[in-house]
Amino acid sequence: MTNASDQVSYEQSPLWRRTLGEIPGDCWATQRAALRAAYQQFRAQVAPLANEIVLSMPMFTDHSIAHIDALWDTASIVCGDDYPLNPAEAFVLGGAFLMHDLGMGLCAYPGGVEQVIADPAYPGLLAIETERLQHLEPAADSAEVAAVAQKQALVELLRRRHAERAPQLLRTPFIGSDGSDNYLLPDLSLRLDYGSMIGEIAESHWWDVGRLHELDRVQGSRPDHPPAWTVDRLKIACILRLADAAHIDSRRAPSYVHAFRRPSGVAEDHWVFQERLTRPQLDDDRLVYTSTRRFAGAEAPAWWLAYETIQMIDGELRRVDALCADLKRHRFRARSVAGADAPDRLAGYLQTDRWRPIDARIRVTDVDKVVGNLGGEKLYGKRPDVALRELVANASDATLARSAREGTPPGTVTVILAEEGGSWWLTVADQGIGMLPDTMVSALTDFGFSRWRSADSLTEYPELSGFQPTGRFGIGFFSTFMIADQVSVRSLALEEAARDTHVLEFANGVSVRPLLRAAERTEWLRQPGTVVRARLRADPRSADGLFRTTSQRLTYTECLHAMVLPMCALARVHIDVQGPDDPVPVRLVNADDWVTISDSELFERVYQRPDDSYGHRLSLEVYRQRFVERAEKIRDERGEVIGRAMMTSMWEGTGGAGWWVGCESHIYVGGLQSDTLRETMGVFVGSPLTADRLRSFPNANPEQLTGWAESQAERVSRSSRMGSTQRQVIGNLARALGAVAPRLPCALSNGTALDEAGLRGWLTGRDCVLLVGGGFYVHYRPDDTPWFVSYGGGELLIPQDCLVVSLYSEWLYPEEILPRPKDERFPDPDPQGTKWNARGWWSDSGNFGSVGIVVRTIAEMWNVDLGELLDLMEPMHLDEDGDDRCPVPLVGGGAERIEMVRLQRPDRGSAQVTAAVGG
Known part of the structure; x- marks a missing residue:
């Protein structure tokens, strides 16, 4: 094995010996010796700094002066013995060797760590590294993750910036202990003549080869050098990059x-x-x-x-x-x-x-099939509207990125539908940061590549370090091919001239390699941004088309407006739409205006369509009025509005209209429609739970959302227009969000709906309670009393001691946001058992929601420890050992067997219970 002491000295390398070494009979020996001495002095200044790179990057292989010296030997091998290189070029090459990696050490920054992390790109790299570590070790201590992430982000930033640091280092004086200025290249004359060239060449080793043509120029010789000692920058840059790449021994x-x-x-x-x-x-x-x-x-x-x-x-x-x-x-x-x-x-x-x-x-042979499965219908389902949503999401991200970078208000995204030459074309144009040709290829052809979360983007645009894009998974663009067979993307990057517009064309989906070309003059964009133009595979107004309808009640233009308005109701950019009948684009949404528009306008934007039936409009009018009365704003920790919604039920809008309306509020990710939350109406800002953004949840933290649910429950409890059915539905929903809702029903007796106070009154004097979880329908009579109907259609005479309550409460928070509550005091002793176990049931499903209120209230009223009460629970179920269900009488004769859970106060016998249920 070769150790440091065995390495060949740079002065023994063939390239050194024939350029800067001593040559017998050399007529330019004085000039050659001056360059040699200057290089050795240069090397002596750089060596301590190069040897300290290891302190910043201890895990990296060697970047010390030993690596720099070895480049002379590797370059000799790459060049060959007869490659033409004069002493001046060798001096510049040696300087580039010395400087090319020096920026990887903190010592290259006079301000130390503080100077490095002040780089605008640092926050973005830190966020990426933190996210990576949290993904690798979800249970890791947050302080440890933060510390490691800071180190890794620092290393990554040094690595990314080291090349461009080289030119600055040559110009930077290092202050000595005596206060004097010291330069890495001490010789002033050579620093003036060659310093900027050395820095530029050193930086170029980090460029792509295609960019090296920028160095295609030759600098003349110094007056004190022979005329042949010109300096070819391109030649030297090529030697540096090849020697550095090849040195892996x-x-x-x-x-x-x-x-x-x-x-x-x-x-x-x-x-x-x-x-x-x-x-x-x-x-x-x-x-x-x-x-x-x-x-x-x-x-x-x-x-x-x-x-x-x-x-x-x-x-x-x-x-x-x-x-x-x-x-x-x-x-x-x-x-x-x-x-x-x-x-x-x-x-x-x-x-x-x-x-x-x-x-x-792992390879992808059938790219078309994979993209179709994971970026098309297999991921999004038969949802052609999702393709439009994803195009608008990408356009919105680019527009917001430009706004964040320039510190200006957000621009406009324009959606255009037009018929041309017998085909329908959908166009989505933005006023974003645009894309360079290479970026177009990587962002639009690399399935799964997210431009916004890449370190390259955050280094190029450090102002975007805190930017939160809607698209995070790099698959949204491919949904376009669900509805289109031909797609073209025109883009002009920021700070580029109109003639630099490029076009990426997909002539036949993703089955054929796309074509990247310079735009024709007629295609030039006059301002930065991107225009996606897609030829639709089907007529938009068809069963398989964009609007998924064959109805002709609405024109194409009306259909487009009706689709885009609710889809983009919370848009963070301006949304303009132009259908076939619109002479110019029409502004549908102003950026973030949903926060300030009236409750009535917001409701109409989200729920009303021009083709609604008369009955549907009547019911919606009821909900609109209720929304104006009861909707509340939900704010985050910063005081920003993240929701405007009310709790309701599908029963509330039927009065006077007889028309059912599905009550769902809409959750918007990045300002665009994503998911719904049932038994509510309104809007929420949310975060995606899945890559397709078809599942999401409001951004409100549990305290904020639970607080809103509690407030809504109180408002509903005071409303004289709300019947028991509606109150019970909303009470269950509020508790599914962690609220208590004490004034809304938590159970039903055979005569009324019971809130907490009513439950206490009903329990007074009772020593036996039968919890009934279902097995029949519950309706309400005109006087608001419950009416129980068996699945067979008969009316049940529910016994006096029965409480009708769902034994398995719903929990609306996703597990990854807030796991369903568990009472760890009562773990299931036999989780594999087939018998119903009260303690296990309580721990997993019974300790929250309406049934949790009921059981705790019984324990309190009976003055019984909760654990003891659970042990008193006797299941009356149909199981493998027999049928212990209770027979419940039917009006007109007969009985139906219903599952229940029997609770008997410890000091009472079971005979009274049997009598209570009729046998």
């Missing part, structure tokens, strides 16, 4: 250092493969890497990382060679890497130990 990962640092994860794999790689050899025009020992099966991840790294080097060599050939530059001797074309070929050089490297990575 054991000099970068010494075994003895590995033993001290003990890296983990991917960092460990880097060390494992690099510490056993030998110095590359040159075989004709190929670099050859070999290993000093075999890779065991447990080291397979390290071997595969080596393979991927060698493929990267091979790609760099090939692309640089093509660039040099195109620009008529001298080509390097090394142009590829042996074994990079296939794993089994590389295994001939990096040998494995009793395992065969077969590239068995």
Whole structure:
């Protein structure tokens, strides 16, 4: 194994010796010696800083002066013995070697950590890292997660910024202990002549090869140098990037250092493969890497990382060679890497130990099918409206991102439906940040890639670090192909000229490779943004069309308005719509206006459609009036409105209309319709629970939502227009959100609905209670008394000691937001048993909701410990041992058997109970 003491000195490398080394009989020996001395002084200044990079990045392989020195040797191999490089170019190359990674150390920042984390991109990287760690370790301590995330975000920021830091470092004076200014390149003359060039070339090693043409210029020689000592920036930049990429041998990962640092994860794999790689050899025009020992099966991840790294080097060599050939530059001797074309070929050089490297990575063969399943109907169902929602969501995100970046009010998203040449076209245009061509490809062709959550985007647009997009999963755009067979995307990025507009065309869904091209002049966008244009597969007004209707009661324009208005009711941007009959776009929604418009206007926006039937309109009018009376605003911790809603039931709107209306409030994610919450009407701002955003839940925390439910329950209890049915429904709903709702019914006797006070009165003097969970229908007579009807249609005579209450209360909070309450004092002793167990039932399902109120009240009224009361519960059920259900008489004769749970006060016998239920 090669250790630091065995490494070849940079002064022994062929490239150094023939450029800056001493050459017998050299007529330019003085000038060459001056450059040599200046480089050595430069190196002496940089070495301490380079050696401290490890303090910032202890898990990374070597970036010290040893790595920098080794680049001279690696460059010699890549270039070959006859590559033309003069001493001035060698000095600049050496300077680029010294500077290219120096920004990876905190020592390169005079302000230390504070200077680095002041970078606008830091908050975004911190958020990404925190989210990643929380996903890996959901139960981890939040303080520990925060500490690790801060370190990782700092490392990532240093890594991303290090290249662009190089030019600044050369210009930055470091203050000595005596107060004097010290520069990394002390020679003022050389710093003025070559400093900016060195910094630019050092930075370029982080660029894509395609950008290197920006360096295609040659600087003339200094007056004190021979005319031939010109400096070719492009040549030097190519040498730097190839030498740096190719230096992956054991000099970068010494075994003895590995033993001290003990890296983990991917960092460990880097060390494992690099510490056993030998110095590359040159075989004709190929670099050859070999290993000093075999890779065991447990080291397979390290071997595969080596393979991927060698493929990267091979790609760099090939692309640089093509660039040099195109620009008529001298080509390097090394142009590829042996074994990079296939794993089994590389295994001939990096040998494995009793395992065969077969590239068995997961692949997607039928992309069209996968996208159709996961980005189309299999994910969203037969919901063509979702495709429009996703297009508007993407447009809204881009528009809001521009607003956040520029600090300006949000712009407009425009939806256009038009018939052209016998086809229907849907267009969604935004005033967002737009996309560069590469971004268009990555964002719109990489299934599952979320542009807004990528570190690259947050580094490019650090102002978006706190931006919360609607789209988070990178799949929404593909829903467009549920309704369209041809899609084109035009986009113009911020700070680009109109002529830089590009078009990405999907001529036949995703089954054919899309075409990226420069826009024709007639297609140029005059301001930044994106326009998506889709040819609809079916007539919008058809069973399979966008509107999912064959009715012709509404025109295409009316259908479009009726779809977009409720869909975008809480839009965070302006929403304009233009149908076939609209001469110009019509403003439907102003950004965030839902907070300030009247209750009546908000209700009409969400619930009313122009094709509603007469009866439906009458019922909606009742609800609209109730909404104006009872709707409340829900605010978050910052005081911002996150909901405007009321509790109600489907029974409330039937008075005088005889028309049923499904009562559901709408939950909006990113201002767009997502999910519903039953037995309520209004709107909530929510967060998605699933990738398709068809399941979501209000953003209100449990205290806020429960407080709203409690307030609504109190309002309902005071309303003279609410019957027992409505009160009971709303009481159950309020308790399903954690409220107590003491003045709303929690149970029914055979004569009335009972709230908490009524329940206490009913229990007074009773020593036996039968809890009835169902098995029949409950209706109400005109005098508001309950009427019990069996499933067979007969009227039941519910016994006097019965309380009708659901034994299994509903819990509306999703488990990931607020798990259903459990009473851990009473765990189920036999969770696998088939018999009903009162303690297990109470722990899991009975301790909350209406039945929880009933059981606790009984325990209190009977002065019985809750645990003792649970032990008194006697199930009267149909089970494998027989039928213990109670016979309940029917009006007109006969009986129906109904399941119950019997509770008998400890000091009473069972004979009285038998009499109470009629036998």
